[in-house]
Amino acid sequence: MVEERIRVLIAKPGLDGHDRGAKVVARGLRDAGIEVIYTGLRQTPEQIVQTAIQEDVDVIGLSILSGAHEYYCRRVLELLKEKGISDIVLIVGGVIPPEDVSMLKSIGVSEVFGPGTPISKVVEFIRQVVKK
């Protein structure tokens, strides 16, 4: 019997740094039975959205450390909308100033996970929003 698997794209937009954090999350999700599509560093919003489309993911998880979270989230959401996609959930992890969290949520980000969030929290949230 094949139960449906949740599919999550983990991507890291922007030019900054490393992807250690993103990889840890990806591993954690895998261990929770989720299929993680991992695209690594330096992804443009266009690449992220195209990938999400081809992979038919349920969730896009962006890992952002650069401080450019507003731009990337707006752009990804905009591109999804342009493509007529309304069933992909966007979540963000990384270093996001607390005062920006409600702003991100107001533009359409479903949840924001700060550094040190236990993976189980992320898994729980994903399972809850993706009812498969």
Add this chain to the structure above:
Amino acid sequence: MERALKGDFVAIGKLISVLEKEGEERRELLKEIAPLVGKAYYIGITGAPGVGKSTLVDKMVGFLRGEGYKVGVIAIDPSSPFSGGAFLGDRLRMQRHATDPGVFIRSMGSRGALGGLSKAAPYVAKLLDACGFDFIILETVGAGQSEVDIVKTADTVIIVLVPGMGDEVQIIKAGIMEIGDIFVVNKSDKEGAQKLTRELETWIELGYKGASWVPPVLMTIAENGTGVDKLINALKGHRKYLLESGELEKRRRKRIAEEISKAVEDMLKERIVKNLNKEQMNLYVDLVLNGKRDPYSIAEELVNNLY
């Protein structure tokens, strides 16, 4: 489906998800796809973990795009046998093609031999074929029977090896050498590439005496694209051979026969096993445990009861 045929990637992405699930809906879709396939050329690429398959696929896609072909890629990574989840990382090497409207890349978890997702890979290949992709490349890790089975559905199978680590021995043991139409020694910037190439050539010489197709051995450096042009030429050479020798038709006939029996198997399973509820199953198990019945007569009875 209409949207997918017109090249709408959103629609193609969703239809692939339908093909990943066993059942009625998938069968209906496959029926629709069936008359539309047959134009694309299917390439399987396999080899031990980390030998550079994805990097090579990335370069092959680039090359084929340069010639104006549309390319579909199906990249299969193993699922975790414990959680059923998967870390699908092949795409990482191919992301420069992510926004190219002539390239469609889909990652799949193998989901174990019984889960059946990797078994869906040939169906996905057909969908991409129907949607107008000229070349379809399937990447799998060369370990395990199910991966070998997938690659075997390709018209041309490329086996990738690298110098060092004694990989050649492992692969010979795993019994996948026999399915190779083309051998690639990747990472030939590293020591031992010449030696491995010669070893392979000797092995092939011994095993393929008098064969109508003798697999070539090519050296590549996937990282910078060296040798990829030769690889594409070899692919085209093999395709020409398949066409002219009638082998292509033979392979495709075999594939179709396998598809039919697979479809029968799936349908029977759906109708019988899935309709069997837990209680009923437990009753049967009890009977076997008590020595009153055996599993085979029960199976016979279940199948016969269908009609």
